[in-house]
Amino acid sequence: MEMLAIFLVVWAFGHGVGTGSDAVKKDHKARSEAMDRTNTGAKVATGLVTGATAAQTFVKGFGQGWSEAWPVRREVMEARREARRTGQDPGAAQAQVINTARDLRGQVIAGTVVDPAAVPVPPAAPAPAPAAPPTAAPAAPAAPAAAAPTGGRPPLHVVKNPPEPPAAPTPAAPANPAPPVTAPAAPTTPPPAAPAAAPAPAATTGGTGTTTPAAAPASAPAQRSAPMAKPGAIEVNGVDSLIAWLLDAVNFANREADDATAAVRRIGGLEQRLDAVHAAALASKYDAKTLAEIASVREQLGGLRKSREEDAATGRDCAANCNTSASNVQKRHGAIQEAVGASTAPMAQTSTYGD
């Protein structure tokens, strides 16, 4: 009896499994027949292309974001490190760098800045404040010698906002006060075209104001041998840097003299044209006021030309002075500098030597 019952249960279970399996097979077969198997390759290819496009867009966006964000982040890190070193607030330095980058981005979006390279790299982080009193800050370097005590002067490379120039030359006074400058109004006309290439300057007229106007020795460096550095780019802290600065000043003065010479040529051309206009207007019997106005413009042109001629002459003299000064420094201190450089030990107190 028991055997019969077990047989019935096994039979019922096997029959159920077989019936279920048949039903599943039948259903699967019906689904397979109903499935659309056309263009399978195209469908797979479309999926692959879509996935590849999405991946490329993601990678490109990631790279672009990285290239824009990382330089700013690096500047922020440098600014924070610099601020921490100088005892300033790192948060303020970070905010300044971020604001600068944001401003640049806004300018590019607005179209006021054409160079897109300016976006990712903002201007340098705030310069570290020198260990000097606030009165010697670079914001007021018009009379640095008068305002800053000895040793509290800011380094040269922080001179960024050129103040008004010192007053007229007074060799007796080491510090020049600011002159009574009457700044010209902002120009309303478009900037000038590139000035015509000036001819090579003639030989300098000689250092008329130098205390030792001896001829430059043969070992003196040649003039205009290096490109002109930006103002304040050379920090004078020794003989070598002083000579380098003086030679840079030679380049500067020569370029200014060339600029003035080119301006003299341009203004001379304007004078000739205006002379012709005045003569023709006179022949055409224009009224006296009109002729006087043209003559007044002509006269002012002559004044400007004379001013630029003087500029050219003073530029040549300044270049000669700078060159002579560089030669003199080399002549006086070059040998000592070379000896110190050749020695294996640093120089002791100056008073130790030359006894």
Added chain:
Amino acid sequence: MAEITYAQVQAALAKLVAETGAEVTAAAQRRSRLAAKATEASVVYDRTTDLKFDVLTLSDVGTVRDRLAGQAVSAVAAANAANDLNATARSAAKAIEQRHGGINSAVASATVPAAHESAYNNRL
């Protein structure tokens, strides 16, 4: 035929205004450059004083500083002269237009050629 027409005078003055405006811009830029260089020279002089260079070297650097300062002052003068020149050229062009522009327009729009100028200048 006149030696120069009104339109030619105005064209010449307009060109002069543009070119003197360019001189104004160039002079202003030069003024800024020289001001920066003069300030830099003053700082360099102080630095050489701190480094206790000899008197002759200090005098040399001081001369350079004074030269650059003089150039900066003359650059300011040149910039002002260029500004004045540009303003004079503008005012001259405007005044000549006020004086002769109306006559030019009337002659140009008349249906007949204008008579001799004395016919108009001889007023009652």
